[in-house]
Amino acid sequence: MFLFIFAAVIALIAYAMIRYRELWKKTKFPAAVYWILQLLLMANLLFCMMGHYDQIKYPFPALPMLFTAAASLVVLGYSAFLFLVRDIAILVSKLIKRSNSKFFMALRDWKGTAVIFAATFIISVIGYVNMGIIRVNEYSVNIAKPSVNDKLEIVMLADAHIGTGADRNGLNEIAEKINEIAPDAVFLVGDFFDENTSEENRRYMTEAFSKIEAKYGVYFVYGNHEGYIGEDINGYFEDAGITVLEDEAVTIAEDITVIGRKDLSAGAQDIESLVSEYSVDTEKPIIVLNHQPRGLKEIAESGADLTLCGHTHGEQFPLTKSFVAMANDMVYGTKEYGNMTAVTTSGAGGWGVHFKFPADSELVKITLNFEKNQSAKL
Numbered sequence: 001m002f003l004f005i006f007a008a009v010i011a012l013i014a015y016a017m018i019r020y021r022e023l024w025k026k027t028k029f030p031a032a033v034y035w036i037l038q039l040l041l042m043a044n045l046l047f048c049m050m051g052h053y054d055q056i057k058y059p060f061p062a063l064p065m066l067f068t069a070a071a072s073l074v075v076l077g078y079s080a081f082l083f084l085v086r087d088i089a090i091l092v093s094k095l096i097k098r099s100n101s102k103f104f105m106a107l108r109d110w111k112g113t114a115v116i117f118a119a120t121f122i123i124s125v126i127g128y129v130n131m132g133i134i135r136v137n138e139y140s141v142n143i144a145k146p147s148v149n150d151k152l153e154i155v156m157l158a159d160a161h162i163g164t165g166a167d168r169n170g171l172n173e174i175a176e177k178i179n180e181i182a183p184d185a186v187f188l189v190g191d192f193f194d195e196n197t198s199e200e201n202r203r204y205m206t207e208a209f210s211k212i213e214a215k216y217g218v219y220f221v222y223g224n225h226e227g228y229i230g231e232d233i234n235g236y237f238e239d240a241g242i243t244v245l246e247d248e249a250v251t252i253a254e255d256i257t258v259i260g261r262k263d264l265s266a267g268a269q270d271i272e273s274l275v276s277e278y279s280v281d282t283e284k285p286i287i288v289l290n291h292q293p294r295g296l297k298e299i300a301e302s303g304a305d306l307t308l309c310g311h312t313h314g315e316q317f318p319l320t321k322s323f324v325a326m327a328n329d330m331v332y333g334t335k336e337y338g339n340m341t342a343v344t345t346s347g348a349g350g351w352g353v354h355f356k357f358p359a360d361s362e363l364v365k366i367t368l369n370f371e372k373n374q375s376a377k378l
């Protein structure tokens with residue numbers, strides 16, 4: 001399936017390149033210059049996507065290279081779809097003998113190609129800027145179990161993909177925003193690093209996140225991309241005072257159990273086994289950290305009340321939500337599974353290229369209201 005999708009993307013990009021030759025002809029420059037330019041753009045895209053975006057050093061301009069990579073992918077990829085629609089419309093116009101109308105003549109003129117380029121380029125700019133804006137989204141979740149706590153305020157964060165997603169300024173901003181919220185606990189739900197995050201940026205995360213303050217601590221579970229690194233990275237989090245949970249359970253705020261699961265790609269232990277192994281009291285509140293929003297029904301059946309997930313990036317690229325939904329139980333927001341609420345964040349960044357639209361980069365603040373607090377309001 002992956003090879004099929006990869007081949008389809010390459011075919012679409014090649015198709016868009018051929019169609020953009022129509023616009024290039026208006027410049028009067030040789031065709032060879034056009035194809036050399038396209039090869040350079042593709043080389044930059046591959047350089048940034050295949051593991052080197054976080055290794056860019058002076059004198060190469062990192063930010064322009066990252067923007068050019070994002071713009072190349074978005075412009076060529078989405079232009080291909082628009083060109084297909086245009087070519088089908090032109091074919092239909094010929095069949096119904098309307099190809100000489102002003103509309104269809106303008107559609108197949110070079111000006112139509114220029115409009116497609118302008119529209120997709122504007123989208124690439126919007127997505128590039130949007131990824132770097134960290135928003136705070138809030139939810140309130142009622143948990144139908146008693147606790148010594150009236151409520152608990154938590155922050156969840158995932159998918160920073162440090163380097164291509166959140167940069168150093170972004171990490172500082174995240175830490176500052178979390179401290180402004182002053183949560184009781186912070187949960188980091190995977191993919192903070194990926195296989196290409198530089199050593200310098202790993203250490204910078206440690207420095208920035210060591211400043212986070214939370215009454216009951218900061219907890220981290222692995223995502224699939226940390227699993228691709230192939231080395232032990234626990235030390236970076238532990239040096240920041242962050243507790244790493246790998247199929248483990250801890251108790252916070254006296255009677256709230258937090259279960260941190262390994263990523264599914266790393267062979268996460270069965271949730272029922274974890275509940276049994278750690279003798280978790282299912283009559284008290286249970287929070288599960290589960291990077292990928294999959295197996296949520298089984299987690300709910302284990303007695304969990306809240307599951308926090310990332311992985312999907314929301315809808316990082318336009319019109320991809322249905323494809324993401326096919327591989328996950330949910331894509332974004334909240335969803336009820338019996339008495340359990342699942343929250344999936346779009347994350348603080350994204351993978352591959354520095355682009356995110358229509359989804360936002362976000363922190364999620366969740367206020368948990370326990371049974372005692374709900375009863376007091378009646």
